[in-house]
Amino acid sequence: MEERIIIAGFGGQGVMAMGQLLTYSGMVEEKNVSWLPSYGPEMRGGTANCNVTISSDPVGSPVVVEATTAIVLNKPSLDKFETSVVTGGNLLINTSLIDRKSNRDDLNVYYIPANEIAIELGNVRIANMVMLGAYIEITKAISVDSVYKAFEKVFGESKAHLLPINKQALEKGAEAVKSLVNA
Amino acid sequence: MAIVFEKTKGLTDKPTHYCPGCTHGIIHRLVAEAMVELGVLENAIGVAPVGCSVLAYDYFNCDMHQAAHGRAPAVATGIKRVHPNNFVFTYQGDGDLASIGAAEIVHAAHRGEKFSTIFVNNAIYGMTGGQMAPTTLIGQKATTAPYGRDEATTGKPIRMSELLATIDGAVFVERVAVNTPANIRKAKKAILECFKVQLEGKGFGIVEVLSTCPTNWGITPVEAMKWLENNMIPYYPLGNFRKPGEVE
Amino acid sequence: MTKVLMKGNEAVGAAAIAAGCRYFFGYPITPQNEIPEYMSRELGKVGGVFVQAESEVAAINMVYGAAGSGARVMTSSSSPGIALKQEGISYIAGAELPCVIVDMMRGGPGLGSIQPAQGDYFLATRGGGNGDYRMIVLAPADVQELVDLVIEGFDLADIYRTPVMILGDGMIGQMMEPVEFKTEANKELPEKDWATVGTGGKRKPNVINSLYLQAEDLENHNIKLQAKFAKIRENEKRVEKYNIENADIVLTAYGTTSRIAKTAISKLEKEGYKVGLIRPISLYPFPNEAYEEINEDAKGVLTIEMSSGQMIDDVRLSLNGKLPTYFYGRTGGMVPSPEEIVNKVKEILGGDK
The missing domain is CATH 3.40.50.920 (Rossmann fold)
Structure with a gap:
């Protein structure tokens, strides 16, 4: 098993944190993991992305070029990474900020209004967790319990009180793709 | 028979390489005597520069580092941070401190590093053979200013004490000279006071010592003493620029 | 021993502290800023000292001073900053002082880019500074190996009295992977009786120096250095x-x-x-x-x-x-x-x- 994931969006959308949480969760399950960020001036307000690998074997190149999944939170990210996903892979699109459909017909594409769902829960900043919930539901690459375990490790004790609302976001994200699959 | 004078224990027995009439020897003695009188010789760690006093590590009778050109204040920072209870000093010339090491001395002062610097200003690069220094006087001849230092192309001599006295971390700054017995006594007093500032943990201290270089100035040692008095002191006024308590 | 997920750069700092490094002198440059940031945050907690130097040149000369004073000391930078450190590295090699230098390489030449590159291989392995010297250069491929080599690097530096360079790149510095810190009993390391700590009036002065004005003396020093490099070649290939x-x-x-x-x-x-x-x-x-x-x-x-x-x-x-x-x-x-x-x-x- 090897999941190679690209997560991309605007700086401030929690793209890096989401990737770290996913990576940490994989580590909790004793899988081989790596997290590689884009870095540099674009971190300060422009587009941000990170590569996550979760594998049963030691991770080779930490650079994800042939992604099994891309999670895109804004339109420039869709434009940039749509072509990076392998045939049969997953593309998760945040429709709250992306007004076009995917041009790929060889992928499993999921359209998720992450910002709207997050706003309904009371905090737009957890849109990233909605997307993460959807990702876990689709791929089962890790269990959601591992995310709960990793949460405090990644965000620190001071953010531990935010776990309940983040749990809700993960659940809503999972529901969103279940309903898509069922529709 | 009563001993009226003996060589300080602060210096080794190694004969120095300095030219006849050079005042480095006097300054070495003053620094060494001050360390002995303050009882710090045995825990002292000194830093020698690049320049005429590059071999100072052979002369001071204490643990020594030899530093890259201009970097003595950075080296002393490393030493003092590891051994905050040891007495640490740098001994630097004007090419070393005022030119290539300008950044290092300014920032050691700026951080308020608790070591002491002896800055020997003889207005010339001695070791390399008489090239122009940032402290060379206007009109003074040097091998790289063969027609005399020209303000239009090389600027005016830099006054390091005045510059460093603008930095809060430099809590002791004084300029002295060693061209007369009276001035030598004042120099000794300033060096003692500067070293005490370090021992009391108050911050960075520097004594700038106006010194002679008869060899590269091209005059006799006696003429050099007079030249220093008539030319250097008017441009580089003697006196204290900063003492503890003056820094707000 | 539990694993933690760490960024390569932070893992460098944690490994150094685990190895007993208590002094760090650095200057900011991307993509290694997390190292000085980590050290500024953590060294004080273990009684160590962090100094942000005025330049890479000053930082490496602070390392020279601290290493000569007997401390376990480290500096880090990225390619253009490592170029500036070459003066000090040559002096450290010449004066035979132990220290660890981390280079998280970025694209060059000149100001180059901040993205990962490996253009400093010559600089690192040929001895980028003046004179006839080499230093141990270790190149980790993952964050765990980065941690292990930093820790081992301090021992090698002490054993051979030599600078040790950890040659990584922006990728390994920025990426996160699981690591564990294996605290082994320290190897038997030579005593640093050459360090400047003050004579205490009990011995002749120790002098930290790379100057030998007599050609015969300097040649003898070089022969001694080369014998050391030969021993390193014999024992330390990985x-x-x-x-x-x-x-x-x-x-x-x-x-x-x-x-x-x-x-x-x-x-x-x-x-x-x-x-x-x-x-x-x-x-x-x-x-x-x-x-x-x-x-x-x-x-x-x-x-x-x-x-x-x-x-x-x-x-x-x-x-x-x-x-x-x-x-x-x-x-x-x-x-x-x-x-x-x-x-x-x-x-x-x-x-x-």
Whole structure:
């Protein structure tokens, strides 16, 4: 098993944190993991992305070029990474900020209004967790319990009180793709 | 028979390489005597520069580092941070401190590093053979200013004490000279006071010592003493620029 | 021992502190800023000292002062900053002082880019400063190995009284992987009776110095240094080898690039190609014997670097004409993809499996 994931969006959308949480969760399950960020001036307000690998074997190149999944939170990210996903892979699109459909017909594409769902829960900043919930539901690459375990490790004790609302976001994200699959 | 004078224990027995009439020897003695009188010789760690006093590590009778050109204040920072209870000093010339090491001395002062610097200003690069220094006087001849230092192309001599006295971390700054017995006594007093500032943990201290270089100035040692008095002191006024308590 | 997920740069700091390093002198430069940031945050908690120097030049000279005073000390930077440190590194090598220097390489020359690159191989392995010296250069491929080599690097520095360089790149500095800190009992290390701590009136002054004005003295010093480098070459080579006895072609790469090579190898193996790997872990001393073990019928050795070809010189010297050498590199911060390597291998083998 090897999941190679690209997560991309605007700086401030929690793209890096989401990737770290996913990576940490994989580590909790004793899988081989790596997290590689884009870095540099674009971190300060422009587009941000990170590569996550979760594998049963030691991770080779930490650079994800042939992604099994891309999670895109804004339109420039869709434009940039749509072509990076392998045939049969997953593309998760945040429709709250992306007004076009995917041009790929060889992928499993999921359209998720992450910002709207997050706003309904009371905090737009957890849109990233909605997307993460959807990702876990689709791929089962890790269990959601591992995310709960990793949460405090990644965000620190001071953010531990935010776990309940983040749990809700993960659940809503999972529901969103279940309903898509069922529709 | 009563001993009226003996060589300080602060210096080794190694004969120095300095030219006849050079005042480095006097300054070495003053620094060494001050360390002995303050009882710090045995825990002292000194830093020698690049320049005429590059071999100072052979002369001071204490643990020594030899530093890259201009970097003595950075080296002393490393030493003092590891051994905050040891007495640490740098001994630097004007090419070393005022030119290539300008950044290092300014920032050691700026951080308020608790070591002491002896800055020997003889207005010339001695070791390399008489090239122009940032402290060379206007009109003074040097091998790289063969027609005399020209303000239009090389600027005016830099006054390091005045510059460093603008930095809060430099809590002791004084300029002295060693061209007369009276001035030598004042120099000794300033060096003692500067070293005490370090021992009391108050911050960075520097004594700038106006010194002679008869060899590269091209005059006799006696003429050099007079030249220093008539030319250097008017441009580089003697006196204290900063003492503890003056820094707000 | 539990694993923690750490960014390479922060892991460097944590490893240094675990190794007993208590002094850090640095200057900001991307992509290694998390190292000085980590040290400024953590060193004070263990009674250590962090100083942000006015320049890389000052930082390495502070290291010289601290190392000469007997401390375990580290500095870090990235390529242009490491270039500035060469003065101090040469002095440290000349005065035989132990310290660890981390270079998280970025694209060059000049100000270059901030993306990962491997253009400092020559600078690191040939002794980038003036004079005839070498230093131990270790090239980790993952964050765990980065931690292990930093810790080991401090011991090697003390044993040989030499600067040790950890040669990483922006990728390993920025990426996060699980690590654990294996705290072994320290090796028996030589006493630092040469350090400046004050004579205490009990011994002759210790002098930290690289100046020998008499040519005979300096030659003798150089002979002594070279004997030390020979001992390092004898004892401290580190290499990972994979399938080199049976391979039709052997890839060779160090650091993060070796991981991309590994991914390429597993792709090629699925297609039936027999591909080996030599991954030098110590770049100085270079593990030249590994190249002598390659299957004689192999078609050649493909060196892959994030440079225009630097380590390939050592590969050629090691092979000494025995096998053809090939090169694939990307520069400027561009990272080669496994697919590019796969294509290069197929081009060399011409369809022979």
